[in-house]
Amino acid sequence: MTLTHTLAGIAWDPQIRGILTVVVGVVVLMGSVYLLLATNLAHRLGFMLALTAFFGWMTIHGMIWWIYPPGNGPAGRIPSWEIEEINHGDLSAAALPEVHDLDASDLPEPTELRELSAAQIEELSDKEADRLNEWRLLPEGDAARGEAQTTVDAALAEGIVPGLASTEDYVYLYAFDTGGKPGRKSDGMFDRVANKVTNTLSITNPPHYAVVQLQAAREQEAVPGEPPPVAEPDPDAEVISVVLVRDLGERRLPAALITTGSGLVFGLMCMMLHKRDQRVAAHRALPLPATTE
Secondary structure, three states: OHHHHHHHHHHHOHHHHHHHHHHHHHHHHHHHHHHHHHHHHOHHHHHHHHHHHHHHHHHHHHHHHHHOOOOOOOOOOOOEEEEEEEEEOOHHHOOOHHHOOOOOOOOOOHHHHOOOOHHHHHHHHHHOHHHHOOOEEOOOOOHHHHHHHHHHHHHHHOOOOOOOOOHHHEEEEEEEEEEOOOOOOOOOHHHHHHHHHHHHHOOOOOOEEEEEEEEEEOOOOOOOOOOOOOOOEOOOOOOEEEEEEEEOOOOOHHHHHHHHHHHHHHHHHHHHHHHHHHHHHHHHHOOOOOOOO
């Protein structure tokens, strides 16, 4: 009865069944190859050849995972924004020195910026370069701004700023970024190729910072029968500036470690096989012993 219950549990539990399927598949596949090699080349040489082939295959597969963005292969920590500090009011008190000279007081209202295109906002950022101190104004549709605001939303949802736990409690004003690898100056072919080559050959990555400014939303009463009012910032509330730093992550690190480790073991196994072939060749080159009759 106990064996029947065990078999029934294995057949019912998909996790146990999946583990057993993988284990049986690996044992059958690798065991069958090792059995063929062992019966033809002896068990020791057959094991060395099977191990060498396995690590050679892992080296090639690891290189594919390393070169191309990891899909089904092992992947490490993906790039993301990390909150460096949260500043209330004046930015001169920020711990990051690069933020001290950022002045957004004379910029158009956020509602006016929404009506501008990305090219117009970039032109405005270049015009206000002295006041922004090398910071770049990001439009609402920018991918970096969207990712940074998502990080800020997740942090505020944990209650790190009292009264701003919900996205309905605050309104985003401006977003800026600075640093990182330089972008191309134009869309010309030469600038595209030159920027790609220089960024690829750059060993170090300059720090990439972003500042997201928000303000508490003003309380508004919803009118029955009409859509909810659009959230507006409270002019009497202080501006909260969230400073973020870009974490480049280590997405390709597991693949790189697998490739390097498998390549070292593959080279070691090839050297051992080469030494063995040299010993066998030296033994076969020895003269045969004289016959005794």
